[in-house]
Amino acid sequence: MTTKNLQGEFITFTDGEYNIPDNPIVGAIAGDGIGPDIWSATKMVLDAAVEKAYAGKRKICWQSLVAGEAAFAETGAYLPETTLEAIKKQRIAIKGPLSTPTGGGIRSLNVALRHHFDLYACIRPVRYYEGVPNPMKRPGDLDVVIFRENTEDVYAGLEWPAGSDEAEALGDYLREKLQAKVRPGSALGIKPMSPEGSKRLIRAAIEYAINNGRRMVTMVHKGNIMKFTEGAFCQWGYDMAKAEFPDQVITEDELVTKYQGEWPPGKIILNDRIADAMFQQLLLRPSEYDVLATPNLNGDYLSDACAAQVGGLGIAPGANVGDGIAIFEATHGTAPKYAGLDKVNPGSLILSGKMMLDFMGWNEAGELVEKALQKTILGRQVTYDLARQMEGGEEVSCSTFGKLIVEAMV
Numbered sequence: 001m002t003t004k005n006l007q008g009e010f011i012t013f014t015d016g017e018y019n020i021p022d023n024p025i026v027g028a029i030a031g032d033g034i035g036p037d038i039w040s041a042t043k044m045v046l047d048a049a050v051e052k053a054y055a056g057k058r059k060i061c062w063q064s065l066v067a068g069e070a071a072f073a074e075t076g077a078y079l080p081e082t083t084l085e086a087i088k089k090q091r092i093a094i095k096g097p098l099s100t101p102t103g104g105g106i107r108s109l110n111v112a113l114r115h116h117f118d119l120y121a122c123i124r125p126v127r128y129y130e131g132v133p134n135p136m137k138r139p140g141d142l143d144v145v146i147f148r149e150n151t152e153d154v155y156a157g158l159e160w161p162a163g164s165d166e167a168e169a170l171g172d173y174l175r176e177k178l179q180a181k182v183r184p185g186s187a188l189g190i191k192p193m194s195p196e197g198s199k200r201l202i203r204a205a206i207e208y209a210i211n212n213g214r215r216m217v218t219m220v221h222k223g224n225i226m227k228f229t230e231g232a233f234c235q236w237g238y239d240m241a242k243a244e245f246p247d248q249v250i251t252e253d254e255l256v257t258k259y260q261g262e263w264p265p266g267k268i269i270l271n272d273r274i275a276d277a278m279f280q281q282l283l284l285r286p287s288e289y290d291v292l293a294t295p296n297l298n299g300d301y302l303s304d305a306c307a308a309q310v311g312g313l314g315i316a317p318g319a320n321v322g323d324g325i326a327i328f329e330a331t332h333g334t335a336p337k338y339a340g341l342d343k344v345n346p347g348s349l350i351l352s353g354k355m356m357l358d359f360m361g362w363n364e365a366g367e368l369v370e371k372a373l374q375k376t377i378l379g380r381q382v383t384y385d386l387a388r389q390m391e392g393g394e395e396v397s398c399s400t401f402g403k404l405i406v407e408a409m410v
């Protein structure tokens with residue numbers, strides 16, 4: 001059953017499945033800096049796509065939420081409890097970029113949200129849209145979906161400054177009890193990676209591949225050096241896949257030894273690559289890769305590097321997903337010097353909205369968004385970041401770009 005209010009119905013999550021009503025309540029955080037500009041354009045596009053796809057039979061009931069600078073000005077908190085409680089009830093939300101407080105407090109509001117709701121999978125699809133200026137000869141060869149672990153590794157936030165009592169005490173323990181070579185006075189951080197955290201991330205990547213017709217999942221790690229953290233991440237992934245997906249997943253070794261190199265229909269290959277080599281692979285042989293599953297830091301680097309290959313963060317969507325809660329977001333920063341100028345490309349947030357529609361099972365509306373965005377880019381009436389690099393490009397405002405996308409929906 002769904003829980004109703006005057007404007008719509010709450011999404012529920014039962015037995016691992018989201019139950020989406022035709023009028024779901026979805027949280028919306030406009031964000032800081034350019035956030036209100038790009039959210040206004042995004043909302044216009046998403047509402048138009050849903051209206052056109054379902055002829056009024058479905059509608060998103062947006063509930064505005066505050067976080068970041070706007071929240072601090074209104075409530076004295078950067079991440080108010082009322083916002084957290086609302087997202088918990090709504091289960092699905094979308095957000096613009098948020099500023100991080102300076103000089104103490106929360107290190108990152110984005111990280112705080114991920115940890116609070118245990119949003120363990122950062123999902124970043126990266127593909128090329130024809131006509132987007134980019135540095136590559138064949139940008140269309142890259143079409144990957146990156147699953148980055150969101151809560152462990154360096155994002156656990158376990159570090160202490162050089163000279164602090166905590167760092168000195170930990171350093172003494174490491175030197176005296178474990179005979180570790182740690183210089184006195186060092187800053188220290190801990191990189192935790194667990195079987196549970198690693199397996200659930202790799203499991204999500206495999207399930208995505210199965211459900212979306214993808215053929216390969218590649219675990220990206222630095223296990224040749226960090227054998228008991230990143231190396232274990234890789235081994236835990238292989239062990240989990242063998243136990244939970246024996247009829248659907250084969251390893252790269254099995255492809256050679258059992259299938260003589262012939263890809264068996266309906267099977268997904270699970271393999272792994274060393275992180276530094278993977279950067280070269282994605283530049284030189286991008287078409288050979290499909291879904292990537294990574295620990296936190298590797299995925300942080302790779303997702304932005306891949307976005308650069310197809311045109312940059314202005315066109316890169318993303319989501320942070322856990323068990324029962326998902327937050328879709330612009331992947332870039334707040335760009336405060338452009339705040340309120342109606343200038344910046346809303347593409348990242350629009351495509352994150354497209355991800356959200358697909359996640360909800362409203363694929364018809366999501367497809368309308370993507371096709372209309374592609375058509376608009378080919379029409380060369382685009383925001384400044386694209387127009388200045390595009391031969392014959394005409395610069396338009398953020399809001400005008402959104403309106404052109406709506407007009408392109410057929």
